[in-house]
Amino acid sequence: MRIFEKIAEMRTASRAVRRDGKSLSLVPTMGALHEGHLSLVRAAKLQSDVVSVSLFVNPMQFGPTEDFAKYPRSFERDCELLTNEGVDLLFSPATQEMYPESGVTFVTVEGMSDSLCGRSRPGHFRGVTTVVSKLFHIIEPDVAFFGQKDAAQVSIIRRMVRDLNFPVRIVGCPIVREPDDLAMSSRNAYLSPAQRKSALVLSRSLQRVEELFLAGAHNSLELICAAEEVFTTEPDVRLDYFEIVDPDTLETIDKIARPALAAVAAFVGTTRLIDNVVLTPSAKAL
Numbered sequence: 001m002r003i004f005e006k007i008a009e010m011r012t013a014s015r016a017v018r019r020d021g022k023s024l025s026l027v028p029t030m031g032a033l034h035e036g037h038l039s040l041v042r043a044a045k046l047q048s049d050v051v052s053v054s055l056f057v058n059p060m061q062f063g064p065t066e067d068f069a070k071y072p073r074s075f076e077r078d079c080e081l082l083t084n085e086g087v088d089l090l091f092s093p094a095t096q097e098m099y100p101e102s103g104v105t106f107v108t109v110e111g112m113s114d115s116l117c118g119r120s121r122p123g124h125f126r127g128v129t130t131v132v133s134k135l136f137h138i139i140e141p142d143v144a145f146f147g148q149k150d151a152a153q154v155s156i157i158r159r160m161v162r163d164l165n166f167p168v169r170i171v172g173c174p175i176v177r178e179p180d181d182l183a184m185s186s187r188n189a190y191l192s193p194a195q196r197k198s199a200l201v202l203s204r205s206l207q208r209v210e211e212l213f214l215a216g217a218h219n220s221l222e223l224i225c226a227a228e229e230v231f232t233t234e235p236d237v238r239l240d241y242f243e244i245v246d247p248d249t250l251e252t253i254d255k256i257a258r259p260a261l262a263a264v265a266a267f268v269g270t271t272r273l274i275d276n277v278v279l280t281p282s283a284k285a286l
Contacts, residue, residue, distance in 0.1 A: 039173060047143055048142065063123065
C-alpha cells in the first residue's frame with residue numbers, strides 16, 4: 001500500500017491509474033477503522049481495479065463543542081488493516097494540507113443539509129460536502145463507497161454529485177452491526193459497558209417500528225410515537241430525533257406509500273450515535 005500525505009502526490013498517483021486505463025475507487029474515512037469500513041473496502045475491490053482510501057479527521061464537520069479533539073485516532077492500526085485488505089493507495093493529509101488558513105470556500109447542499117443531523121449539528125453537512133468534494137477533485141475516482149449508517153450523508157452527497165456534475169458513481173453499502181445489533185461506529189469506543197448495553201435502544205426502536213410497519217402501520221406519527229415509547233425504557237439515553245423521511249430528499253412524510261427512511265439519533269451519556277432502517281411497502285400494501 002502506498003501512502004500519500006500531500007495533495008500533489010495523491011493526484012499524481014490517481015492520474016497514473018487512469019493513464020493505465022484502470023478504474024479507481026475511493027472509500028472516504030476518518031480512521032479508527034472497524035468492520036463497517038472494511039466492508040466498504042471489500043465492495044470497492046469487487047467493483048474497481050485500484051482501491052484508494054482517504055483517512056482524514058475532518059475538523060469542518062465537527063461543531064465547537066463536539067469531539068474533534070478526542071475523536072479516536074489509530075493510524076498504525078488502520079494502515080495494518082488496510083494493507084491486509086489489499087488497499088492500493090492511502091491518502092492521509094494533515095489539516096493544513098486540506099484547509100489552508102486563507103480558505104473561505106465551502107460546498108453546501110441547501111435545504112437537505114438542515115435535515116436530520118444537520119438540524120442538531122449546524123454546519124455538519126457543509127463540512128462533509130466540502131471535504132468530500134475536495135477528495136473527489138483531488139483523487140477523481142470513478143466510484144466512491146459510503147456506509148448506509150450515514151444515510152442522510154449518502155443522500156446529500158448523491159445530490160451534490162448530481163448538481164455539480166461530478167463524474168463519480170456513489171455506492172451506498174449496508175449497515176454492519178455488532179452481534180447484538182448495535183450499528184458499528186468508531187464512537188462506540190467511548191461507551192462504558194453499561195452505556196454499551198443502553199445504546200441498544202437505538203436498534204430496538206427501529207426494530208419496533210419495522211415490526212409495526214410490516215404489520216400494516218404506515219402512518220409516520222404512529223410509528224414515531226412507538227419508537228419514542230421504546231426510548232422511555234432507557235432513561236439514561238437522550239433521544240435527539242426519530243424521523244421518517246423520503247430517502248432521496250430527506251423531507252418528512254406523513255404516510256409511507258413508497259420506500260422511507262426511519263432515522264434515529266440519541267445521546268448515550270455524552271456520545272451521540274445514529275442508526276436507521278429503510279421501510280419499503282409491499283406491492284400489496286400499495
